[in-house]
Amino acid sequence: MRLTQGIHRAVQIHADHPALLGDGFELTWRQFADRVARLAGVLIDHGVEPGGRVAMLAANSPRYVEYYFATLWAGGVMVPVNTRWAIPEKVHCLNDSGATVLLVDAAAHGDVPALREACPALAHVIHADGGDAGGHGDYESLLAARAPVADAGRGGDDLAALFYTGGTTGRSKGVMLSHGNFLANSMTALVNLGIRQHSVHLHVSPLFHVAGGSRVFTTTVAGGTHATIPRFEPELFLEAVQRYRVTVTVVVPAMLNALLDYPHLDRFDLSSLELLTYGASPMPEALLRQTMARLPGIRFLQSYGMTELSPVATSLGPRYHVFEGPDAGRVRSAGQAVYNADVAIMDEHDRPLPTGQVGEVCVRGPMVMKGYWRQPELTAEALRNGWMHTGDAGYLDADGFLFLVDRVKDMIVSGGENVYSAAVENVIHQFEGVHECAVIGVPSERWGEAVHAIVVPRAGARIDADALLAHCREQLAGYECPKTIDVRTEALPRSGAGKVLKTELRKPFWDGETRGIH
C-alpha cells in the first residue's frame, strides 16, 4: 500500500499515456517515472534518508508533482510550504519539521537567504526553475546527471507528508499523514468522482494544501493525467481546460464567481469538463443556479473535511445539486459519510448524539491522521476515543446528511484559506499600545469571509491602524492580515468567565446574511 504504486501500475498499463501536462511539460508515464526515480536519487545524494523531511515551496507546476513523488520514492516525507505565508511562518514550518532539503521555484528564490539564515537544519536548497542562486545546482541538470534509483518501497502506516495547518493556539502544526491515509482518500475519490485512467485532472488549488495535494495521489492511483496551472485566473483556467481537455478539477466557489464574471467565457471549448468538485465553503444556491445555466452538462460534487482527514469525510454528489424534487434542499448540507468513514455527532462529554441534535462533528476511519508532529498532547486531545474531533458543530438528518452550523474552533475561512483568530490576535498583541483585541470573520462577497480586527488601546495610548497593518504584514500571510481594523475605546464584551463574546461582536455584521457553513 504505497503512494508510488500508481506510477508502477500506470507504466505497466500505458507507459506512453500522458502523465504530466503544463508549463511546457508533456511527459508520458514512462518519462515521468524515470524523472521521479532520478530526482529521488538527487534527494538521496543530498542526504535524504528514509523518513527524512523534504520541504517544497513553489507555485503549482508539473515539477511540483515530481517533488511529491520523488520524495516518497526516496523514502522521504513531503513538507509542502504555503507560499502565502510570511517569512516567520515559513521558518517555523521548516524548523518544526526539521526539513534538510528545500525545493524552490523562481518565485520563492527571494525567500531563500532569510530561510537559510533562520533554519539551521536546512542543508540544501534545490532551485527548480533553471536559476542557480547560491550555486546549489539546477533542477534539470541535476536530474540529467543522476541515474534513477529503485523505489524505497515505504508505504502503509509510514509517514508520507506533514501538511501544516493553523490552530487555536496560534501555532501552525504539522499534520502527519501516512501512505495509507492518502490511499484511503484516493479510493473513495475514485468511487465518488469517477476518476479513471482517461481522466485529466487540473491542479489549480495550491499543492501545498491537502485539498489540491490529495488529488495528485488520486490521479496517480487512477493512472490518469495531471495538468497544472500556476494559479487561478479565469483566462489561465479556461485555456488549460480547453488545451488539455480537462475532465475534472476542484475549485472554491469564489473561482466560479470569477469565471461567471469573466467576459470571454463563451470563447473557450469546455466540452471535456465532466465534474467540478468544491469544498472549503458551501455553494450558494444562486451561484449554483447561475453556473449550471452558464455551464450546462457539468456535474457538481461537494466535499467536506479537513487536513487531518486526508481530507474528505463527507461528500454530496451531483444527484443533490438540484432545486426541485425530493433531493432539493440537500445542497445546503455537506453530504453523507464517504464509504470508509464513520461520521458521528458528539456532545461535550464525547457521547454520540441522536439525529437532529447539534454537537461536534467527529470522524473515524482509515483517513484519520496519525497525529500532530511532535505534539503528543494536541494529538491525544484531537483523537480522543479514537475519533478525530473536527471542531465543527453540526447535526445529521434522518438520512445521514451532515449540516454544519458553526465552528467550534475560532476559525475564519477566507478565500479558501483557514485563518485562526488566535494567530492574528497574538501578532496584534505584540504591537505597542494594544490593550485587548478580537479577530472575527465578517461577510465578504469576494472572500466569503474577511478578517476583521477590533482593537482596544491601553489607557492614554493611540493606535495607528496603518502602522498596525504594516506590523501584521511582516508577521502574517496576506490572507491572515485584517482587511479592516476597528479601533474602539469601550472594553470587549466578555462572559462571566472572562472569555471574549465573539458571537456578540459578529452579530452586527452577520444579521440578515446567510452565514457560510464555515
Next chain:
Amino acid sequence: MRLTQGIHRAVQIHADHPALLGDGFELTWRQFADRVARLAGVLIDHGVEPGGRVAMLAANSPRYVEYYFATLWAGGVMVPVNTRWAIPEKVHCLNDSGATVLLVDAAAHGDVPALREACPALAHVIHADGGDAGGHGDYESLLAARAPVADAGRGGDDLAALFYTGGTTGRSKGVMLSHGNFLANSMTALVNLGIRQHSVHLHVSPLFHVAGGSRVFTTTVAGGTHATIPRFEPELFLEAVQRYRVTVTVVVPAMLNALLDYPHLDRFDLSSLELLTYGASPMPEALLRQTMARLPGIRFLQSYGMTELSPVATSLGPRYHVFEGPDAGRVRSAGQAVYNADVAIMDEHDRPLPTGQVGEVCVRGPMVMKGYWRQPELTAEALRNGWMHTGDAGYLDADGFLFLVDRVKDMIVSGGENVYSAAVENVIHQFEGVHECAVIGVPSERWGEAVHAIVVPRAGARIDADALLAHCREQLAGYECPKTIDVRTEALPRSGAGKVLKTELRKPFWDGETRGIH
C-alpha cells in the same frame, strides 16, 4: 477500517432500505443491524471471545450473511466450511481452525453427530433452520431472547476470516484474511463494478468460498442490498433476478451455459441486470457471443485472483468483452492489475521478468493474506520477498494485460472448485493394491475440467475401479472424486529426477482443445 462499518453507515444513510432478501426474508438495514447485534450477543454467550473462531456450514441464505457479520461484530473470526467436503475434510477444517461454535442449516444437520465426535474443541452447535437437534437451541428464538451488544470494533490488520483452501501437499490450509484485506478488495470492487447503494447483489456463488464471500463485504460497504438463493439452478436464478430486481452477480461460465440451455429463459424479466462478473475460468468466446446475443444490454467483467488475494488481483472490464476493433482479443486475457495491486511475473529466482516472458504470477498489495493459519513455513514460502506467489504461470503484454498459460501448482479447476491433484492422489494411494497413480484434469463440457485418475496396480494386484471410487467418495468431496479412472499396467512416464510427467499424460486429452486458463 472495520468490515462492520458499512452496516453502521447504511443505517445512518438509509435505515429503511432493503438489506437482505431471500428465503422469505425482507430485512431493512435497521432490522439487519439489530439482528446482527443480537446474534453477536448469542455468540458471546456461547463463549466467543475476540479472535475466537466461529465456523459456519450452510447453503447460501440471508442468515449466512448474518453469520458473517455477527461473528465480526462479536470480535470473532469467520470459518466458512465447504458443504461439498466429505466428513474427514470438514473435521480437519474445524480442528485445524479450533472453532468452538458451529452454525449449521438443516441440510447439514446430519453431519453434526460425526463432527461433534471428531472435534473436541467444538463446544456449541447453533441450528439455524428451526430444528433443535440435540437441544442446542434454535436460531430465531436465541435471537429474539438476546439483547443486542455493541460492535466489538475490531478492524484493520485484525483477522476477519479463515477460508480453507487446498494445497499441493494435499492438506487443506486456512488462509488468514484481515478486515483490511477485504476492505481493499471491496474498494476496488466499488470502482470497477460500480456497486453502489442502489445495487442489488445476488449471492449465488457459495458463501463458503471467498469469491462469493468477498461480495458480501462489497455489497455492505456500498450499503446496497443482498439477495440470496441457496444454490444455482436456472429457474431459481432467473426467478430471483426478476423478483429482487438484481443488478449484479458473480457467475462461473458453466452457469451461463446452463442458462442458455434453459428452455424458458425468455419468460423472465431480466431488465434490472447490469453486470455479470465471472472468474475461476476464462469465458469461451463462443459462449460470450451466445450470451451477449441472448442477454443484450448486460455487461461482463472477468476477475482473476485466488483466496490468498481476498480474492481479486486483475480485472478485465466490459470494454474488452468485444470481438472487433482495437480491444478485441483481450477477452483471452485475465485483464490488468486492479488499482491497489502490484502484479509482476517472476522467474524461478524471484527476479522480475520483462514483458512477454512467461514466469510465475506474483502479487503485492493490501489484499494479500496475512498468511496460512499456523503454517509459518508455508506462509514464508508463499509470501517470500513480500510477494504472493500464485502458482500460476503467465505473462504480461505491453499494456499490462495478464495472460495465464499454465498452472505452476498441480491443480484442476472443475466447476469453479479447485482440486489439488495431490489431495486426490493421497487418497487413491491408501487403496489396497495401488502401486502408483497420477491425477490430471481433462476437458469437460460441463465442468470445464474433469478429474481423471490414472492408476497402476502393484504386481499381481487387481484394481476394481468402482471400489476405488467408493473409497474416494468416503474421503473426498464429490467434485474431488475422479470422474474417470484409467487402470493401466505400464509405468507412469517420469522425468530424470523421478517426477511424473503430467504434461505427457495430459497431452492426448488436450490436443486440439483450447486449454482453459484454469
